[in-house]
Amino acid sequence: MKLSAWKKSKLEQAMVGYMFLLPAVVALCVFLVGPIFYAIYVSFFRYNSLNVSQKQFIGLENFVHLFHDPMFGRALLNTSIYAVVVVPVQTAIALFLALIVNSIKGKTFFRVVYYLPTVTSTVATSLMFMFIFEPQGLLNSFLKLFGIHGPNYFNSPTFALPAIIALAVWSSVGQFMIIYLAGIQDLSDEVYEAAALDGATGWKLLRHITLPLLRRTTFLNVVLSLIGCFQVFDQMYVISGGTGGPLNSTLSVVLDLYNQATSGNMGYASAIGIALFIIILILTLIQKLIFEREEA
Known part of the structure; x- marks a missing residue:
């Protein structure tokens, strides 16, 4: 019984810690990790931000054009x-x-x-x-x-x-x-x-x-x-x-x-x-x- 209560207390402490970390993790994902992966995704497209509807997949063409x-x-x-x-x-x-x-x-x-x-x-x-x-x-x-x-x-x-x-x-x-x-x-x-x-x-x-x-x-x-x-x-x-x-x-x-x-x-x-x-x-x-x- 005591062991179960101890585990429950530890779990509650861990949850409180994760709740404090959550805003920072969300901000990191929204403003850093998310944009990085989206930039990688967009780099494979002919993508005009002024006309999003005409997005076209071109593979590595953008990277080839760099050279x-x-x-x-x-x-x-x-x-x-x-x-x-x-x-x-x-x-x-x-x-x-x-x-x-x-x-x-x-x-x-x-x-x-x-x-x-x-x-x-x-x-x-x-x-x-x-x-x-x-x-x-x-x-x-x-x-x-x-x-x-x-x-x-x-x-x-x-x-x-x-x-x-x-x-x-x-x-x-x-x-x-x-x-x-x-x-x-x-x-x-x-x-x-x-x-x-x-x-x-x-x-x-x-x-x-x-x-x-x-x-x-x-x-x-x-x-x-x-x-x-x-x-x-x-x-x-x-x-x-x-x-x-x-x-x-x-x-x-x-x-x-x-x-x-x-x-x-x-x-x-x-x-x-x-x-x-x-x-x-x-x-x-x-x-x-x-x-x-x-x-x-």
């Missing part, structure tokens, strides 16, 4: 260049800032200062950089002091993407600095004391102690940075006005997806989204393999 679409190819190239530059530069600067902040007083103040651009609206920071990089903006006004006439950055196919890269590094480096700072402060002082007894100082401590112990933190930062780079949209949209110009030099994969979706081509837009997911997954697995080999 022959020059617009998607240019978007993927721009995004890859953006990621190749932003990820290492952002990671290196974040590590440098974390090491500096960790070695000085007032860590809380500098954490807030460097993290502020991360929590600031992307639209606001994009507009600020448009003001800095405009023909008569702050940067060109500064260059004029040295007799240099700067270009119209965001209207130049050569300088538009590098200017957005500078914006991305500045606006998000604080997030990765905070992660590095947490990793550094979690390192054991005993390791450094032992290394110091062996005569290791300065660069040797950084190279042989700090960097190896921060390998997992670096992996986390690189993966998060890479995912963020391949999902870049806000800056490209605001600065180019949604066109990806000039001459598609600021067109990203997500911006291309957005343009396809807003023009009604939901099937092809879904295929782009799935292709982007596969690319990010493959790159993440490659990085995981590389870091695991280094640890071994």
Whole structure:
């Protein structure tokens, strides 16, 4: 009898727990899992959201079209260049800032200062950089002091993407600095004391102690940075006005997806989204393999 009552009590506790979880599970299914499966379903159709009645099953045609679409190819190239530059530069600067902040007083103040651009609206920071990089903006006004006439950055196919890269590094480096700072402060002082007894100082401590112990933190930062780079949209949209110009030099994969979706081509837009997911997954697995080999 007591055992039966105990089981009933446990079951009631479990039901109460599941009831508390239910809203989160429903929200997850409705706003995340459901749309993912629906996007996979739609990607096999010629699906115009402006005329749903003409939905037509075309199999893998949308995915085949990706390989022959020059617009998607240019978007993927721009995004890859953006990621190749932003990820290492952002990671290196974040590590440098974390090491500096960790070695000085007032860590809380500098954490807030460097993290502020991360929590600031992307639209606001994009507009600020448009003001800095405009023909008569702050940067060109500064260059004029040295007799240099700067270009119209965001209207130049050569300088538009590098200017957005500078914006991305500045606006998000604080997030990765905070992660590095947490990793550094979690390192054991005993390791450094032992290394110091062996005569290791300065660069040797950084190279042989700090960097190896921060390998997992670096992996986390690189993966998060890479995912963020391949999902870049806000800056490209605001600065180019949604066109990806000039001459598609600021067109990203997500911006291309957005343009396809807003023009009604939901099937092809879904295929782009799935292709982007596969690319990010493959790159993440490659990085995981590389870091695991280094640890071994």
